[in-house]
Amino acid sequence: MDAxxxxxxxxxxxxxxxxxxAGMEGVVSVHANxxxxxxxxxxxxxxxxxxxxxxxxxxxxxAESLGFGLFLVVVTLVMLPVVxxxxxxxxxxxxxxxxxxxxxxxxxxxxxLAWSDLRRIERVEYLGNTRFKxxxxxxxxxxxxxxxIEGSEALVDAAFELSGLPRQRSVAx
Numbered sequence: 074m075d076a077x078x079x080x081x082x083x084x085x086x087x088x089x090x091x092x093x094x095a096g097m098e099g100v101v102s103v104h105a106n107x108x109x110x111x112x113x114x115x116x117x118x119x120x121x122x123x124x125x126x127x128x129x130x131x132x133x134x135x136a137e138s139l140g141f142g143l144f145l146v147v148v149t150l151v152m153l154p155v156v157x158x159x160x161x162x163x164x165x166x167x168x169x170x171x172x173x174x175x176x177x178x179x180x181x182x183x184x185x186l187a188w189s190d191l192r193r194i195e196r197v198e199y200l201g202n203t204r205f206k207x208x209x210x211x212x213x214x215x216x217x218x219x220x221x222i223e224g225s226e227a228l229v230d231a232a233f234e235l236s237g238l239p240r241q242r243s244v245a246x
Contacts, residue, residue, distance in 0.1 A: 089180025090166040099171035101235065104228045106165050108221040116156045119148040167222055169231050174207060176216055184216045188236035194229055205229050 086094065086105050094103060111117065123145035130138030162183060164176035176184040190209040197204050205225060206215040218225050233240055 087165050087179055090177050093177055093180040093182070094166075094168060097168060097170060097175070101169045101171060102224075102228070102231055104167045104169075104218075104222045104224050106163065106167075106219070106221050107223065108163075111156075113156045113160070115152045116149060119145045119152060123149055164217075164219070164222065167216075167218060167228060169228065169235060171235065174216060174232065184214075186210070186214075186216055188232075191232070191236045191238055194232060194238065207232060 126142030173187040205218040
């Protein structure tokens, strides 16, 4: 029996993700990613720095500032393909169904797991950024739930409930 969609994402879905969602059965919840490729710090920071340095160099007549601005333009251009390539693997939405979870990138499934294959859910903290890994299968692949995913904590709670996986207790040392 299909459960009704319990909550709509607050963040509007990409059109392609919404189209893919329309063809899915047993959808329980949808968690959108409101970030975009151009918001990646490896691209945005050198671009902003280039604009500031070039403007300051032009206004102040500073060759050093203009040179630094041109250097940052080169860094921005070098990072552009890297950012675009890594963006292709970023989930723009994660859909939880009665049978499992599917990560979508602009409507294309990039990672799927069945609840019966879920081994554990890991919480990973790195430089103040929290993400979760849904580890599954014999080869222990993982679907990563980035902090940019809307309602990531609710997604993890639902994953425990839907999979029947017991929650791990953290031990303080």
